[in-house]
Amino acid sequence: MSAHPYTYPYGPALLPRPDEPGTGMWRWRRLLPLDGSALYPLPVGGTPLVAPPRLRAALGLPGLVLKDETRGPTGSNKDRATALCLADALQRGAPAVVCASSGNLAVSLAAGAAAVGLPAYVFVSARTASPAKIALMRAFGAHVVRVDGWYEDAYRLSEAVCARLGWYNRNTGSNPLCVEAKKTVAFEVWEQLGGRLPDVAYVPVGDGVTVAAFVHGCEELVRCGAAARLPRVIGVQAAGAAPLVHAYRAGRPDWTPVTSQTIADGIGVGDPCFGREALAAVRRTDGEFVAVSDDAIREAIALLAHTTGLLAEPAGAAALAGAMAHHGRWPEETCVLVLVTGTGLKDHRWLPPAPGPTIDIPADLEAFLRHPAVAPRVAAR
DSSP: OOSOOOOOOOSGGGSOOTTOOOOGGGGGGGGSSSOOTTTOOSOOOOOOEEOOHHHHHHHTOTTEEEEEGGGSTTSBTHHHHHHHHHHHHHHHTOSOEEEEESSHHHHHHHHHHHHHTOOEEEEEETTTSOHHHHHHHHHTTOEEEEESSOHHHHHHHHHHHHHHHOOEEOOTTTOTHHHHHHTHHHHHHHHHTTSOOOSEEEEEOSSSHHHHHHHHHHHHHHHTTSOSSOOEEEEEEEGGGOHHHHHHHHTOSSOOOOOOOOSOGGGOOSSOTTHHHHHHHHHHTTOEEEEEOHHHHHHHHHHHHHHHSOOBOHHHHHHHHHHHHTTTOSOTTOOEEEEEOBBSSSOGGGOOOOOSOOOOOOSOHHHHHHSTTTHHHHHTO
């Protein structure tokens, strides 16, 4: 699809006024192809921007902020595109909605379709999709199609189904509304930072739509006169699925597909359908791509959990792993944005190791006070 088929009469009048009614993503209705606030019943967008003091101190980044997309209806940034696409599907009278997914998109579509009353068919890889996420899809009533192949095989089959049956295509790489919805992350960050964009932004990359949409949103803010310059955007891929990292380093607009081998299933894409747009978008910001190992992602998950109370899945923590790989690179005054895209509450396989002991005692106060994990604190009172 064309990267940005929608354009607007850019200017300050398109931005929401501080006193304007409405919440979440729909506040930016004048920069969206349609206003779905009356059609889509689930709250979407308006996720918080977190300034975590302990994480800032641990990384030596006093200007670090986290955009916490785990606060959406199903705990991921996929909820934004689902909302806009389902509003469009309802307006079009679609008989059913379809997507291919590594997990989060399918869960999001299953929940959203249940909320609006449309049948959903979600195609997943039987080899890589999380059983826990499949259970969630089924809990919302979606038809789960487990494809004997990789994510890319599920994607191609879902596209063929939509072409043959005329069902609504929610695939992020095929439906241009997905970019339009996901760009609102940039709008919200700009507003939450007091009317400015960050200096640097770390964004996870699988198919490439999230990073391309973020850059697109920043560019529209510049066109509206709301921002003077783009942030430097760093696209973060898992080392086991990093075709765009290699293409970037070689200075190429295309890549050699790879077989994904990473715990970060949300970005485990070996042949990204939006890769060209992602490469071009990052290059327009004078940014770069970086690959992070699964061990680095596990470390980022644990650091997030232990310093911020935020539990992210591997793909959701990948951007932080990218920022950790650049430790010491940015001056203290740099405003560094890290996009946390998905919660770790859906799939417990990647929970960080617990740093504290389990205290097993009888139901007795004195036994608690005498326990080795407690007694030193009692004595220090």
